[in-house]
Amino acid sequence: MDHTSTLEQVIRGVLITCVLVFFLFPIFWIVLMSFQTNETILRIPPSIVFEPTLSNYSALITGRLESAAGNLDIAFMKNLWNSFFLSASSVLIALVLGIPAAYAFARFRFRLGEDIAFTLLSFRFAPPLLVLLPLSLYFKQLGLTNTYIGLIWVYQLICLPLILWIVRGYFEDISPDIEHAYRISGNSWLKTFWKIAVPLAKPGIAAAGLLAFIFAWNNFVFALILASADKQPVTVGALAFVTASGIQYGQIAAAIVLSIAPTLALALYAQRYLVEGLSLGAVKG
Template identity: 35%
Template sequence: MKTKKFVWNRLLDILTYLLLIISIFPIAWMVLTSLKTSWDAQALPPVWAFVPTLENYISLFTNKSSSNPFGSLLWNSTIVSLVSTVLSVVFGALAAYSLSRFRLKKGKDIAIWILSTRMFPPAATLVPVFMMMSWFNLIDTYAALIIPYTAFNLSFVVWMLKGFFDDIPVDLEEAATVDGCSRMSAFTRIILPLVAPGLAATAIICLMFSWNEFMFALVLSRNDAVTAPVIANQFVTMYGVKWGELTAASTLMTAPVLFFAILVRNHMIKGLTMGSVK
């Protein structure tokens, strides 16, 4: 029995390492390609032995043929992603707390309706959103991207945080009110610190969605509010794909979110597993 268990554990270890390699390989390939020259990046079969170069990264930031420097695109992505994430978490936390604590008339129907907004593809709302932004003269502004990103993230935030709020005993809030706290004071001082891991996990996922979103950024922006993912279109030309610059841009777009997720990974794991034992 011990031998079978040992063999089975080793097979699981091998399978785990294989899955890890399969998961990391596309990222490693992207980074390696971004460090190749334009000729090596286009070569078939692929070139494995090469001298690393930063010419693709330099080309991104010094490309005078583009009206949007890559640095400004990263700045636009940062503003849109952070603002939409903060708004989604703030409004979503208030809505989730209300659904969790208050006996609302048809509260279950409201919760299901909020969830239903996540069930259909965002592409189905692209034309109406574009028309609305045109009517309000918001095309090519930060608001044109922040508003739909916040709206799409709200349903996810509400349902994620509602589960966290349900796990917290109401007795804690009642004890806080006895000590003189108002409902809002108990919410901000007692409840929110307890669900901090859940807030962190939810915020990270919302940030990833907003940072990587391409379709709405392509349609709702022209020049001033263009975000980093939109630049991918510029590297797919009628003469071929500029793999070196494309992978360099992808690497720079992936790195901030990846590093941020690594920094808060402990909170993210706690948030995603919170309440799992119950």
């Protein structure tokens, strides 16, 4: 019995190691590339033994990209700030609008309620190219092209449906009897929502907010069409590394490392809420 148990543990350990290597090796290789020059990266056969350099990160921070065709000004740090500002602002607005809406859909039954909820969800799954043409025309008429307000508005197509549907499920998992007992004590509906429903759904809210932030951070198409270089996030700004003299692989790798660092740090910080929030609905019985 002990021999079988030990064998199972060994097999489980080997499988877990294989999975970790499969998923983490590309990240490891990208990190190595970020400390190499283009000549080292393109060397055949590739090697993990090299003389590291910080020139790629220096180019990103200073905004001066050196290539065979000459120096090129890039605004990577500005693009990085744009990504953070657009994603954080979009998620904040989506939480303010989506949490009360999710509670209303979870607690109240009204005419066309499910149809409205499904319509909002369909925005999340609709191809971006489907709405880009009419959006670009409307944005030109309203003067929202190449503005932060316009991009944050469009990002609600990403964040709001996601938060609405995820948080709605957690509100439905909360027993209405808890809220009724609190209301009987003389508390208002608003106070019950703020003091009882929201704290109980906090893991789900945190998970939905984190996922919405990641999806907004990774968005590419909306900002590419509706914003110019000074408003574009880092996903679009990375196109600057594809120059006429070639592709700057080292700078791209360094840009990837700096781009994933904020979302990775946020995910590590909120992992307890993320795991708890995503698993809460799985035991609904």
